[in-house]
Amino acid sequence: MESESIQLSNLDRALFKVYDSPASITVVTGKWKKGKTDFALRLTKDELHDRLGIIKEIGSNIETGCQEIRYINNFTDFEIWLFGNRNRKAFIYDEAIKSTPSRKAMSQINTKWLEYVPELSKGRCHLIVVTQEEDYTEKLFLHPTFVRAKWVKQDLKIADLIITGEPQIHRFYNIPKTSVPFDPYRIATWKMESEDLLHIEDDDIKIVWDYAKLSSNQIMKKYTFLHSRNDVMIHVKKGITKIQNLLSSIMKRSGGNIASKDYTNDNFMMEKNPDAESGESS
Numbered sequence: 001m002e003s004e005s006i007q008l009s010n011l012d013r014a015l016f017k018v019y020d021s022p023a024s025i026t027v028v029t030g031k032w033k034k035g036k037t038d039f040a041l042r043l044t045k046d047e048l049h050d051r052l053g054i055i056k057e058i059g060s061n062i063e064t065g066c067q068e069i070r071y072i073n074n075f076t077d078f079e080i081w082l083f084g085n086r087n088r089k090a091f092i093y094d095e096a097i098k099s100t101p102s103r104k105a106m107s108q109i110n111t112k113w114l115e116y117v118p119e120l121s122k123g124r125c126h127l128i129v130v131t132q133e134e135d136y137t138e139k140l141f142l143h144p145t146f147v148r149a150k151w152v153k154q155d156l157k158i159a160d161l162i163i164t165g166e167p168q169i170h171r172f173y174n175i176p177k178t179s180v181p182f183d184p185y186r187i188a189t190w191k192m193e194s195e196d197l198l199h200i201e202d203d204d205i206k207i208v209w210d211y212a213k214l215s216s217n218q219i220m221k222k223y224t225f226l227h228s229r230n231d232v233m234i235h236v237k238k239g240i241t242k243i244q245n246l247l248s249s250i251m252k253r254s255g256g257n258i259a260s261k262d263y264t265n266d267n268f269m270m271e272k273n274p275d276a277e278s279g280e281s282s
Helices: 011-019 036-051 075-083 108-119 203-211 216-222 229-254 261-271
Strands: 006-008 025-030 057-060 069-071 089-093 125-130 147-153 159-163 169-172
Touching: 011 036, 011 159, 025 036, 036 057, 036 089, 036 125, 036 147, 057 075, 075 089, 075 108, 075 229, 203 216, 203 229, 216 229
Parallel strands: 006 169, 025 125, 025 147, 057 069, 057 089, 089 125
Antiparallel strands: 147 159, 159 169
């Protein structure tokens, strides 16, 4: 009976149906050593990003050798990446059973995810949760309100796709390995916050730090995608807004207050070291 319910499906049609749609959660599960992480990278980078172009930006708590996949292992960097622009995104949250087990349902990390999952559509981000055992994984990631589909790895080359609301199972064979270089033995971790605000991996925020000590010309030489002083100022203002939002979030958690966004922007622009611009040509 089970074999009759499994269909050999058109991969592209299935991928467009699941991922060319409002952002949601996709679960990748399967027993130990079935290639779940490799499959998640193959699905996201090789298929959705490179071949079909459905996804424009990729993030993950998996450390890879691919520059197009932003390494993020904490909520601070995740929030900046998630809401930084309106591009379609996918984030691979690997080893969810370790960072967010169901037996710690009220832990800080588990409850913090509750703030972000309902907002995935605002960030246009598909969250791909990888776990080897659903019964011991945070139930939020499995709730039918948020889950669009589930991939079940049967072995290294076979995967079943179950789309929420559809009775049939879509089976795919001969799945190749990902082109993304990564160490399958490296543990994927997750933390509450970035350890150092100054080392957040976001170009706009990096430009803000540099703007405090470099001239606009020097910044344009360092960041080749900036072509004018106006470009510099646009990214500086974006960075200030991101920092203000980040600090507001931190202060809310601590019960404190922070200056308004308008005050932060105005004073940053007024207090910039005038000597930094003195050496510029007109």
